[in-house]
Amino acid sequence: MNAVAMTPEVAPRGLHVAGLVKDYRVxxxxxxxxxxxxxxxxxxEFVAIVGASGCGKSTLLRVVAGLEEPSAGAVDIDGDAIxxxxxxxxxxxxxxxxxxWRTVAENVAFGLECSSMPRKxxxxxxxxxxxxxxxxxxxxxxxxxxxxxxxxxxxxARALAPSPDILLLDEPFGALDAQTRRSMxxxxxxxxxxxxxxxxFVTHDIDEALYLGQRVYVLASHPGxxxxxxxxxxxxxxxxxxxxxxxxxxxxxxxEDLLDSADG
Amino acid sequence: xxxxxxxxxxxxxxxxxxxPARRTRRPRRGRGRKQHALFRLRGDIPxxxxxxxxxxxxxxxxxLWWVAATAWSGGSFLVPTPTExxxxxxxxxxxGTLWTDFEASAExxxxxxxxSMGVGVVVGVGIGSFRSFEAASEASIGxxxxxxxxxxxxxxxxxxxxxxxxxxxxxVVGTVFFNILMTADVVRSVPLDMINSAYTLGAGRLRVxxxxxxxxxxxxxxxxxxxxxxxxxxxxxxxxLSAGAQEGLGFRLARAQRFxxxxxxxxxLIVFGVIGVSTDLGLRWLRNVTAxxxxx
Numbered sequence: 381m382n383a384v385a386m387t388p389e390v391a392p393r394g395l396h397v398a399g400l401v402k403d404y405r406v407x408x409x410x411x412x413x414x415x416x417x418x419x420x421x422x423x424x425e426f427v428a429i430v431g432a433s434g435c436g437k438s439t440l441l442r443v444v445a446g447l448e449e450p451s452a453g454a455v456d457i458d459g460d461a462i463x464x465x466x467x468x469x470x471x472x473x474x475x476x477x478x479x480x481w482r483t484v485a486e487n488v489a490f491g492l493e494c495s496s497m498p499r500k501x502x503x504x505x506x507x508x509x510x511x512x513x514x515x516x517x518x519x520x521x522x523x524x525x526x527x528x529x530x531x532x533x534x535x536x537a538r539a540l541a542p543s544p545d546i547l548l549l550d551e552p553f554g555a556l557d558a559q560t561r562r563s564m565x566x567x568x569x570x571x572x573x574x575x576x577x578x579x580x581f582v583t584h585d586i587d588e589a590l591y592l593g594q595r596v597y598v599l600a601s602h603p604g605x606x607x608x609x610x611x612x613x614x615x616x617x618x619x620x621x622x623x624x625x626x627x628x629x630x631x632x633x634x635x636e637d638l639l640d641s642a643d644g
Numbered sequence: 645x646x647x648x649x650x651x652x653x654x655x656x657x658x659x660x661x662x663x664p665a666r667r668t669r670r671p672r673r674g675r676g677r678k679q680h681a682l683f684r685l686r687g688d689i690p691x692x693x694x695x696x697x698x699x700x701x702x703x704x705x706x707x708l709w710w711v712a713a714t715a716w717s718g719g720s721f722l723v724p725t726p727t728e729x730x731x732x733x734x735x736x737x738x739x740g741t742l743w744t745d746f747e748a749s750a751e752x753x754x755x756x757x758x759x760s761m762g763v764g765v766v767v768g769v770g771i772g773s774f775r776s777f778e779a780a781s782e783a784s785i786g787x788x789x790x791x792x793x794x795x796x797x798x799x800x801x802x803x804x805x806x807x808x809x810x811x812x813x814x815x816v817v818g819t820v821f822f823n824i825l826m827t828a829d830v831v832r833s834v835p836l837d838m839i840n841s842a843y844t845l846g847a848g849r850l851r852v853x854x855x856x857x858x859x860x861x862x863x864x865x866x867x868x869x870x871x872x873x874x875x876x877x878x879x880x881x882x883x884x885l886s887a888g889a890q891e892g893l894g895f896r897l898a899r900a901q902r903f904x905x906x907x908x909x910x911x912x913l914i915v916f917g918v919i920g921v922s923t924d925l926g927l928r929w930l931r932n933v934t935a936x937x938x939x940x
Contacts, residue, residue, distance in 0.1 A: 447843070466843075473837045490842070
């Protein structure tokens with residue numbers, strides 16, 4: 381065998397979005413939601429997308445999830461094109477999407493049932509995940525009995541259960557009050573560190589994006605396009621104190637100005 | 645004593661706003677309009693009052709009935725009193741016809757409504773889930789449901805004879821379109837992101853239907869069955885009156901009319917009401933037991 385055959389073309393690892401365009405038809409007219417978005421997420425990275433509402437950031441996430449087809453451009457993970465939704469790309473939505481007739485444990489088990497994991501293994505995996513999200517005591521509760529923050533923790537555990545290559549979070553804390561939101565940010569940061577997951581996180585909250593993301597894509601609206609990419613200068617282990625760091629505040633102002641000018 | 649003496653001093657600053665000397669002297673006029681507890685739009689009332697009003701409502705109906713029976717018809721047979729009706733009902737029960745009539749009618753309802761719900765759920769889930777299914781059937785169902793089901797009676801008599809078949813067919817035709825359209829509505833109310841969540845967890849379409857759409861729709865479907873059951877009884881009576889029945893509650897009603905037994909007719913009407921209320925409560929119970937999560 382020769383050496384050339386031994387080394388096939390190695391596809392780049394991680395999520396790659398190149399020249400993504402998404403058009404919608406609204407009453408015969410075509411509206412461009414995304415206009416040539418380039419983006420990448422390396423394995424193990426936490427990437428945040430921030431933008432005003434209506435900038436197409438949710439659309440971008442849905443295209444990656446396989447829930448919508450791109451009009452043009454390429455989206456692939458580890459070199460594979462995305463044809464439809466699958467358990468390799470777990471997603472958490474802003475609205476509460478837990479199955480209300482299933483207990484917390486049964487909700488987390490849903491994805492594992494889909495992959496026909498044996499019952500014993502499934503039980504262990506559910507227990508492990510409920511431990512990670514700190515809801516072991518609520519395994520037998522119904523979603524209606526939980527607070528908004530707890531429900532989103534379950535949703536995150538459910539999405540993590542099938543060990544996805546990437547976790548897509550679409551404003552998961554958008555419906556929560558400010559205090560809960562802050563504690564959920566802490567929580568998500570801890571979960572990311574513990575599970576070493578790859579996360580693509582969409583938000584309209586600049587602080588949230590900067591606090592959680594290692595890299596932040598700032599999206600401009602109408603049509604949605606990448607305005608700037610910011611490499612956040614804080615390490616993976618960071619506490620809430622970071623939010624008072626002068627560099628954090630500078631970046632915050634910078635993004636705010638960008639979003640204001642982009643919309644004006 | 646020192647503690648009480650200190651109090652007025654401590655309070656002096658705090659009570660200044662409420663100081664009587666500072667109060668304006670104009671006559672006290674209220675702001676807004678006080679509403680009586682009984683007549684607040686959608687306002688809640690105490691449980692005891694609710695029960696009392698409920699009992700009062702039923703009593704009022706009985707009182708009206710009694711007045712009508714004694715005063716208006718002057719004691720004639722046209723409007724029987726509640727006691728006469730009760731006696732007629734007991735007589736029906738003793739003679740055994742009440743049971744055989746109930747059985748005959750219930751069997752028709754059971755068959756007809758089972759078929760109607762079966763078709764309603766299958767087609768309704770199809771229409772509610774798939775736009776293609778909806779587009780293909782929308783026009784036909786929209787047209788068919790406006791044909792009065794009772795108008796099909798003569799046709800069914802020619803096609804199906806005068807046996808059980810035309811009666812069951814009438815019940816099916818009279819309820820199936822309601823069941824289809826209302827089931828489709830229930831299915832459409834499954835949140836799209838809940839379905840999308842299932843997809844991103846690795847579920848295929850069939851699994852999403854079985855494990856997400858159906859469980860989410862179940863309590864709504866039971867409600868659809870409960871609400872449209874009234875229409876099934878309506879169609880049953882029409883069928884028994886016009887499609888040549890030999891037994892059944894509707895048939896018994898027509899027969900009592902032929903002999904001017906108004907008290908028997910009243911008794912049968914009340915039997916219809918009792919059956920209706922019982923099945924309604926039964927189906928409510930079923931929904932609450934099988935879908936605890938959806939309890940109001």
